[in-house]
Structure formats: structure tokens, C-alpha cells
Amino acid sequence: MxxxxxxxxxxxxxxxxxxxxxxxxxxxxxxxxxxxxxALIFDTHYAGSLPCMPARREFFSGIQEFLWRPWGPMExxxxxxxxxxxxxxxxTQLVTDHxxxxxxxxxxxxxxxxxxxxxxxxxxxxxxxxxxxxxxxxLRQLRADDTEGVADYMSRAAYARNVASFCIDDETxxxxxxxxxxxANWLQDNQAHPKWFLAVDSFDVHExxxxxxxxxxxYTDEDPRDPDLVVWPVYGRTDEGKSRLTPRQIAFVxxxxxxxxxxxxxxxxxxxxxxxxxxxxxxxxxxxxTDHGHYLGEHGWMGKPNAPFYNVLAHNPLLIWxxxxxxxxxxxxxxxxxxxxxxxxxxxxxxxxxxxVHSRSLMPLLRGEREHHRDWALYGYWGSSxxxxxxxxxxxxxxxxxxxxNAHSTMMIMMDPWDWFRPxxxxxxxxxxxxxxxxxxxxxxxxxxxxxxxxxxxxFDVRDDASQTHDIATEQxxxxxxxxxxxxxxxxxxxxxxxxxxxxSLDGA
Numbered sequence: 001m002x003x004x005x006x007x008x009x010x011x012x013x014x015x016x017x018x019x020x021x022x023x024x025x026x027x028x029x030x031x032x033x034x035x036x037x038x039a040l041i042f043d044t045h046y047a048g049s050l051p052c053m054p055a056r057r058e059f060f061s062g063i064q065e066f067l068w069r070p071w072g073p074m075e076x077x078x079x080x081x082x083x084x085x086x087x088x089x090x091x092t093q094l095v096t097d098h099x100x101x102x103x104x105x106x107x108x109x110x111x112x113x114x115x116x117x118x119x120x121x122x123x124x125x126x127x128x129x130x131x132x133x134x135x136x137x138x139l140r141q142l143r144a145d146d147t148e149g150v151a152d153y154m155s156r157a158a159y160a161r162n163v164a165s166f167c168i169d170d171e172t173x174x175x176x177x178x179x180x181x182x183x184a185n186w187l188q189d190n191q192a193h194p195k196w197f198l199a200v201d202s203f204d205v206h207e208x209x210x211x212x213x214x215x216x217x218x219y220t221d222e223d224p225r226d227p228d229l230v231v232w233p234v235y236g237r238t239d240e241g242k243s244r245l246t247p248r249q250i251a252f253v254x255x256x257x258x259x260x261x262x263x264x265x266x267x268x269x270x271x272x273x274x275x276x277x278x279x280x281x282x283x284x285x286x287x288x289x290t291d292h293g294h295y296l297g298e299h300g301w302m303g304k305p306n307a308p309f310y311n312v313l314a315h316n317p318l319l320i321w322x323x324x325x326x327x328x329x330x331x332x333x334x335x336x337x338x339x340x341x342x343x344x345x346x347x348x349x350x351x352x353x354x355x356x357v358h359s360r361s362l363m364p365l366l367r368g369e370r371e372h373h374r375d376w377a378l379y380g381y382w383g384s385s386x387x388x389x390x391x392x393x394x395x396x397x398x399x400x401x402x403x404x405x406n407a408h409s410t411m412m413i414m415m416d417p418w419d420w421f422r423p424x425x426x427x428x429x430x431x432x433x434x435x436x437x438x439x440x441x442x443x444x445x446x447x448x449x450x451x452x453x454x455x456x457x458x459x460f461d462v463r464d465d466a467s468q469t470h471d472i473a474t475e476q477x478x479x480x481x482x483x484x485x486x487x488x489x490x491x492x493x494x495x496x497x498x499x500x501x502x503x504x505s506l507d508g509a
Contacts, residue, residue: 001348002284003085003197004187004271005341007059008264009052009098009206011290013317015261019043022466025219027258031269035288035319038281040366041331042318044391046377047292048338050313051304052098053106053420054382055291055338056201060109062342062357067496068408068436070382071420074108075410077441079354081342082112085197088351091190093117095183096201097175099125104423105415113199117186119178121162122203124155134160140227142208143234146242156232159208168225171212171263176204180267184274191278197349200271204264207294207303208232209256215263220255222248231256235303243302250297257296285348286321287341298467308396308454309387310468314379322348322366334365334373335391356438358494376490382407383417385453386504388487394468395483396458403503404447408435417448437495450503459483 013019015027018036048058049066057065061078074080082092094110097119101109110116120127134157139145144156166173183200190196210231216224223229229252236243238250245253268288275281293313295301304313318336321328343359344366346352353361364370380386383405385398399405407417416424427446435445459473459480473480488506501507 001350002090002195002280003345003348004200004275004284004286005059005198005345006200006202006268006271006286006288007056008202008268008288008290009204010292010294011205011261011317012257012293012312013315015258016317018319019317025254025258027219028262029265031265031272032288032319034269035272035286035321036329038328039286039288039319039321040325040327041329042320042336043331043333045289045316045318045336046338046389047314047316047379048377050292050309050379050381052100052291053109056101056109058339058359059341062339062354062359063438064337064339064358064378064494066380066382067378067491067494067500068382068406069412070407070417072105072409072412072415075441077410077439078108079357080108080112081345082197082199084346084351084354085349086112086114088346088349089195090349090351091193091196092199093186093190093196094199094201095119095179095186096199096203097122097179098201098203099123101201103421105412105420117182119175119182122159122175123206123208124158125162126158128158128161128164131161131164134164137225137227138210141210141225141230142232143230146234156208159210159232163210166212168212168216171215171266174212174263176202176264176267180270184270187271187274187278187280191280195349197345202264205257205260209253209260211256211259211263215259216256218262219258220252222252222255224256233302235305237300237305238297238302239300243305245297245302250302253302254296257294281321282323285323285345287318287344288320289318289338289341290316291338292316306451306453308385308458309380311394311462311466314387315462320344320362320366322363324367326368332365332371333391334371335375335377335389336362336365336373337377337379340373358438376486378487378490378494381451383448383450386487388483388490389462390483390486392461392463393479393483394460394462395480395487396454397484397487397504397506398454398456399450399452399503400505401452402449404499405450405503406435406445406447406497406499408443408445408497410441410443413444413446418451435497447499457484
């Protein structure tokens with residue numbers, strides 16, 4: 001069996017028709033709809049480790065990392081998906097514009113592929129150094145002058161330089177056209193291999209929400225080039241500080257996010273066309289998902305800030321085609337987690353799943369052999385609050401502000417856990433030892449303060465309150481206690497570090 005794995009960064013399920021699209025914009029996604037007609041649709045799929053690269057360590061190593069470390073590289077004791085696929089006889093390829101793979105502190109994610117293609121220039125990719133003075137109108141839309149410090153300004157100016165040569169009326173200059181068309185070309189060129197694994201990681205629909213025509217005008221009556229309108233909003237509260245936005249600006253941001261989805265959908269269709277043209281469906285599993293969502297004004301937040309982990313960020317789309325699926329276009333309510341992608345891909349490739357991973361293959365669900373998969377799913381950022389869901393309720397457990405959280409790694413001794421992109425002073429108080437329950441490899445361990453996202457536990461019944469607007473933790477104290485117990489049971493099952501219980505004020509270490 002061949003495998004195509006497609007990650008579309010920041011894709012929100014509520015903007016997709018296949019998930020009911022309970023928003024104010026009628027977002028056109030004909031190719032997602034077309035794929036959904038043959039796929040199994042997962043209705044209760046959740047993120048795990050957030051944000052971007054922690055999610056990719058789950059996808060590509062099967063380790064739910066946020067209990068043990070922040071954003072970082074593959075570890076030497078990991079078994080990367082690409083390496084395991086090659087061991088099973090597959091030719092492997094990565095096609096991506098996700099530049100975080102190639103930054104300081106993120107190595108090890110692409111090296112095991114037979115080939116990889118990196119499309120340059122998205123977001124803050126350190127690519128172009130000219131023009132020295134990029135388009136001032138675009139800089140205003142990027143909010144380059146509203147950020148904190150020179151580094152933030154330079155990262156936004158980098159995008160303006162990177163796209164300076166792009167024609168705003170030619171979508172082929174933009175990133176989805178390049179990523180998905182080159183993935184389709186790879187399928188054409190490599191169809192004769194007896195087995196292959198293709199990973200397609202599209203950084204869109206991630207910000208900046210800078211779109212060419214016809215998409216930029218598709219869901220708004222505004223002039224998309226009006227410098228008073230925002231395409232790269234600052235993370236934070238929409239009603240205060242540098243992240244403040246007017247209702248008009250928020251509406252425009254939402255329109256451009258929708259526009260990006262339609263643009264990605266158009267080029268995602270090129271991969272579907274290639275699978276059609278080459279008659280590959282009966283020999284190929286295709287999985288489409290995301291790492292996380294993106295706040296667009298919900299609960300008063302924008303981006304991925306220091307906010308609670310509402311479902312806007314964590315309840316994610318997942319659609320999988322497998323030729324053995326007896327329910328094309330069907331749905332499953334089984335609770336699943338991002339980390340399960342790893343074992344599922346290896347299972348499809350007839351590759352062994354390492355015993356130490358946290359991933360559970362979805363293949364029995366895909367084959368219609370069962371309807372239950374998980375009792376719980378955990379999700380969160382390292383060193384922060386933590387969430388657990390049983391599929392019906394979501395429970396939010398706060399952490400003690402500034403309580404120590406330990407980072408564990410063989411290689412991150414000079415990384416700041418809260419500034420992932422730059423080297424830091426070495427952690428001179430770090431200790432080495434066999435601290436991880438899923439490997440005997442010694443690692444460094446050092447501590448940093450936690451960052452709390454809310455002050456008290458919260459509980460939501462997401463069947464009756466999908467938008468999570470009514471916290472029932474007090475009025476349903478028994479259910480809250482049960483969910484807290486489920487959280488403790490999940491931490492025990494994973495062998496979570498003892499300090500997690502202390503900083504989360506939980507019994508059960």
C-alpha cells in the first residue's frame with residue numbers, strides 16, 4: 001500500500017462544508033467535498049502537542065511530546081516515519097513550504113526522506129534580502145510596526161521581501177500552487193515504484209493571510225489592498241494592546257482566512273487529479289488533516305496566543321481514504337488524536353510500529369472492524385495548562401503560574417523553551433539521566449517556569465455547546481471531578497513526569 005499524508009497548517013474544521021460549516025461565510029471547498037465523498041470522516045479528532053513542530057513530532061515519530069519537552073528536533077532515539085517507511089521498502093518524499101523544518105532547533109524531520117523539496121519564502125523564512133525597503137502598504141497590512149521589538153518587525157518585513165516579486169493577480173506565484181502541483185508531479189514521476197510514501201506539508205492556511213486574486217475579493221466587499229486592513233494580525237486579545245482589532249478588521253481577517261482555504265482547496269485538487277489520472281486510488285491511502293486551528297476573534301482572541309485551549313484550536317479535521325474502507329463518505333464518532341497518524345501510516349505501509357510510541361493505528365476504524373478507539377485524548381503546550389477530552393466533555397486544568405516544568409532532550413541544552421527559534425545560554429544546572437518512560441537513552445533535564453492560560457478548571461459539554469461558551473465546571477461538579485480523574489489516569493498511563501502533577505495541582509504522582 002502507498003501512502004499520501006497531507007497536513008494543511010491551521011485548517012479549521014468549522015470552515016469546511018464537510019463539518020457543517022457553522023460560520024457566517026459560505027467557504028467554497030469543492031475538492032475537500034470531493035475527497036470527503038470517498039473518505040472516512042473523523043468527527044472527534046483532536047490535536048495533541050502544540051503548536052507546529054511539536055505536532056509534527058507526533059505525526060512523524062509517534063511521541064506525544066508536550067508532557068516532556070517543548071518545540072524541538074527529532075531525537076536520536078525516535079524512529080522517524082520516513083526511515084521506517086524506507087525500511088519497509090517504500091520510496092519517500094517530502095514536499096513542503098513549512099520553513100520551520102529548516103530552522104534552528106527543528107532538525108531531523110526531513111533528513112530520512114529519499115528526497116525532499118522545500119518551497120521557499122513563507123512567513124518569516126530567511127530567504128530574500130532585497131528589496132531593502134519592501135512595499136510600505138503591505139508592511140502596514142502585515143502590522144510590521146505594531147509588533148514588539150526589532151526581531152518581530154524583521155520577521156514581518158522578511159515576508160514582504162520574500163513575496164515582492166509575486167504578482168497579486170497570478171496565483172501560481174503563491175505557495176499552495178507550488179506545493180500541491182509539485183506533489184502531483186512527484187506522483188506522476190514516481191508511480192512506477194512498487195511502494196512509496198509522500199508527505200505534503202502545506203504551510204497555508206497559516207498567516208500571513210495575504211491572498212492573490214480572485215481569492216482575496218471572494219468573501220469580502222473591502223479593498224483587499226487597503227493598508228488599514230490587516231493580513232497578519234498580532235497574537236493576543238482583540239480588545240487590547242498591540243493585538244487590538246476593530247470589528248471591521250476582524251471581519252476582513254476572517255474573509256482572508258476563508259480565501260486561503262479556497263485557494264488551498266483549488267490546488268489540493270491537483271493531487272486528487274493526479275490520483276485519478278494515474279489510477280492510484282486502489283493502491284493508496286490518503287490522509288488529510290492539520291496540526292491545529294487558529295483563533296479569529298472567538299473568545300476574544302486572535303492567533304495562537306497564551307489563551308485557553310478551546311476547540312477552535314484543538315478540535316481538528318481528519319479525513320482518510322483507504323481502499324478497504326467499507327463506508328466511502330461515511331463518518332466515525334470514535335475519539336482519535338493527532339499522534340495516531342504515525343501508527344496508521346506505518347500500518348498501511350506494512351511497517352512495524354515501534355513498541356515505545358504513543359500512537360495507535362486507526363486501521364481497525366478504517367476497515368470497519370470497530371467503532372471505539374480511545375477513552376481520552378490529551379492536548380496542550382509544554383509547560384502550560386492541559387486539556388483532556390473523552391469525546392463529549394472537554395476539561396481544562398490550569399497550572400500554577402511560574403511552577404517549574406522540566407524539558408527533556410538529548411540536544412536542547414542551549415534552547416530557551418519559550419523562544420524556540422534562537423540559541424540561548426546553556427542550562428548549567430541541567431542534569432543527565434534516564435528520565436523518559438519510553439526510552440532508555442539518557443537525556444538532559446532542565447526546568448523553566450510554567451505559563452498559565454486560565455485561573456480555574458473549566459468544563460464544557462461539546463455536544464450541547466460546540467462553541468464552548470458555557471463553563472459547567474461548577475454546576476456539574478461531579479462530571480468535572482470525573483474528567484479530572486480521567487486526566488490523572490491518562491497521565492499515569494503515559495508515565496508523565498512527577499512535576500506535572502505538582503504544577504497542575506493534581507494528586508496521583
